[in-house]
Amino acid sequence: MDKKIKKGAAVKTDGYTRGNILLSPEEARELTRTGMNDAGETHLPPKSRSVDLDPDKVYVVLRARASAQLGYGSRTGGLVAVLDPHTGDTIYVRRNDIYVVA
Numbered sequence: 001m002d003k004k005i006k007k008g009a010a011v012k013t014d015g016y017t018r019g020n021i022l023l024s025p026e027e028a029r030e031l032t033r034t035g036m037n038d039a040g041e042t043h044l045p046p047k048s049r050s051v052d053l054d055p056d057k058v059y060v061v062l063r064a065r066a067s068a069q070l071g072y073g074s075r076t077g078g079l080v081a082v083l084d085p086h087t088g089d090t091i092y093v094r095r096n097d098i099y100v101v102a
Contacts, residue, residue, distance in 0.1 A: 003100035005080060009061045010102040013053045017098070019082070019091040020048040020070050047071055051091060058101060059084060059091070068092045 005011065023031070028045035036042060048070045053059070063081040070076050070092070079092045 005061060005064045005095065005098065005100055007061055007064055009064075009100050010058050011061055011080075011082060011098045012058055012101050013055050013093070013098055015055050017053045017055070017093060018050050019053050019093040020050050020068065021089050021091055022048050022068060022070075044072060048092075051089075053091065053093065057084070057086070059098070062090060066092060 003009070023046060028047065031049075032045040033043045048068070059082040061080060062083050066079045066081040067075045067077040068079055068081075076092075078095050080095050080098060082091050082093055082098070083089075084091055
């Protein structure tokens with residue numbers, strides 16, 4: 001029987017997995033490109049950045065059922081907010097890509 005993903009649970013990834021970290025306005029400004037695109041509009045700053053999750057690390061669940069606005073479209077559901085204990089970052093990962101270890 002699979003253990004349920006809930007707040008405070010220790011989880012690992014199923015091999016190669018990518019997650020997203022939401023950027024603060026200051027971080028987004030630093031990553032913004034200057035200039036115009038083909039339509040003559042200014043470039044929009046990024047809302048998030050993707051990161052690789054190490055399959056050997058153990059992450060802690062902050063929110064078992066989360067959604068995040070990763071871009072300029074609608075919110076993305078089906079995510080889990082996990083804490084990387086080494087960096088202190090909150091990473092949003094698809095619920096299907098992780099499993100409970102303790």
